[in-house]
Amino acid sequence: MSKNQILKVLHEKKGEYIPLEKLASEAEMSSEQVLDEIEWLRKDDYIIEHSSEHGYRLIKVPNRLLPYEIQRDLQTTYMGKEIHYYKEVDSTNEVAKKLAEEGAPEGTIVIAESQSSGKGRLGKKWISPSGGVWMSIILRPDIPPHEAPRLTLVTGVAVAETLSKECRLDVGIKWPNDILIGNKKVCGILTEAVTDRNLDFVIVGIGIDLNVDLESFPPELREGATSLKRELDRDIPGVKLVQNFLLDFEKLYNEFKAGNFPEILAEWRKLSKTIGRQVEIHKRGRVVIGEAIGINKDGILILEMEDGNLRKIMSGECLHRNQEY
Numbered sequence: 493m494s495k496n497q498i499l500k501v502l503h504e505k506k507g508e509y510i511p512l513e514k515l516a517s518e519a520e521m522s523s524e525q526v527l528d529e530i531e532w533l534r535k536d537d538y539i540i541e542h543s544s545e546h547g548y549r550l551i552k553v554p555n556r557l558l559p560y561e562i563q564r565d566l567q568t569t570y571m572g573k574e575i576h577y578y579k580e581v582d583s584t585n586e587v588a589k590k591l592a593e594e595g596a597p598e599g600t601i602v603i604a605e606s607q608s609s610g611k612g613r614l615g616k617k618w619i620s621p622s623g624g625v626w627m628s629i630i631l632r633p634d635i636p637p638h639e640a641p642r643l644t645l646v647t648g649v650a651v652a653e654t655l656s657k658e659c660r661l662d663v664g665i666k667w668p669n670d671i672l673i674g675n676k677k678v679c680g681i682l683t684e685a686v687t688d689r690n691l692d693f694v695i696v697g698i699g700i701d702l703n704v705d706l707e708s709f710p711p712e713l714r715e716g717a718t719s720l721k722r723e724l725d726r727d728i729p730g731v732k733l734v735q736n737f738l739l740d741f742e743k744l745y746n747e748f749k750a751g752n753f754p755e756i757l758a759e760w761r762k763l764s765k766t767i768g769r770q771v772e773i774h775k776r777g778r779v780v781i782g783e784a785i786g787i788n789k790d791g792i793l794i795l796e797m798e799d800g801n802l803r804k805i806m807s808g809e810c811l812h813r814n815q816e817y
């Protein structure tokens with residue numbers, strides 16, 4: 493909290509020197525506390541210059557997902573009001589689960605610069621080097637457990653909308669939850685519901701390859717993946733993107749809680765890059781091929797098989813056929 497206060501003052505006068513006494517009075521702290529906080533901020537890679545004559549001035553903010561930067565100017569009501577930040581963690585979903593079990597409120601987020609054991613769907617490992625947005629959100633919706641997968645679709649729509657606004661590229665969704673730019677994956681979503689008899693809580697894990705260097709991915713993943721940095725040929729400020737996402741997500745999640753899931757589903761269908769395509773669904777060593785003709789209200793994919801029969805696909809890995817990268 494004290495970091496937030498001092499940063500507020502430093503940001504308001506970014507580039508200008510502020511005498512220590514003034515910093516202390518405006519941040520409502522003692523001079524001693526201000527000096528301690530400045531030391532901590534420098535450890536977090538803030539560049540703060542000191543002049544014995546004029547005081548302190550903020551020169552540069554690191555392009556990192558630091559909680560006090562995300563919370564400054566955050567326009568949400570409850571998403572991201574509590575942020576747990578790690579430079580490195582095993583998996584933000586695992587940390588979020590523990591926090592949720594200890595009673596962390598809805599909208600709490602866990603965010604990390606890198607993950608050592610990032611989790612993907614279907615038991616896969618999720619490569620999470622620094623430069624990405626690796627984030628989990630704790631949700632406590634009052635819904636029956638079988639409706640929890642709907643939150644994956646809600647999240648997919650929110651991510652796709654945020655990214656479209658950010659980059660104005662061809663952003664879309666591959667069923668069930670991959671966000672693509674063109675034909676390449678830029679974001680994955682892992683929703684985990686914890687239920688007793690009722691739904692206790694849901695963890696929505698979001699992995700966005702923002703400024704990730706794709707060379708750090710294993711060769712077999714490189715071809716089908718991209719990052720925003722690769723697409724736009726510049727570093728993207730992560731804090732702004734996370735703030736925008738949290739706001740988009742909060743709005744959509746409130747709509748979901750208000751019973752407007754059909755409208756969100758309609759949006760998902762518009763963003764879908766899967767519907768209307770020939771797809772292969774891979775599951776437990778089996779492959780099903782057909783044309784994706786739609787998804788139902790629970791997010792189940794409907795395939796039309798070659799013989800004209802329809803088949804419901806609840807889960808599995810979906811590949812778009814005749815895909816050129």
Ligand code: BTN
Binds near residue numbers: 613
């Ligand atoms: C997928 O397989 O497409 C889902 C990937 C989800 C990755 C994110 S990164 C943040 C959160 N923590 C994890 O361990 N996984 C999710």
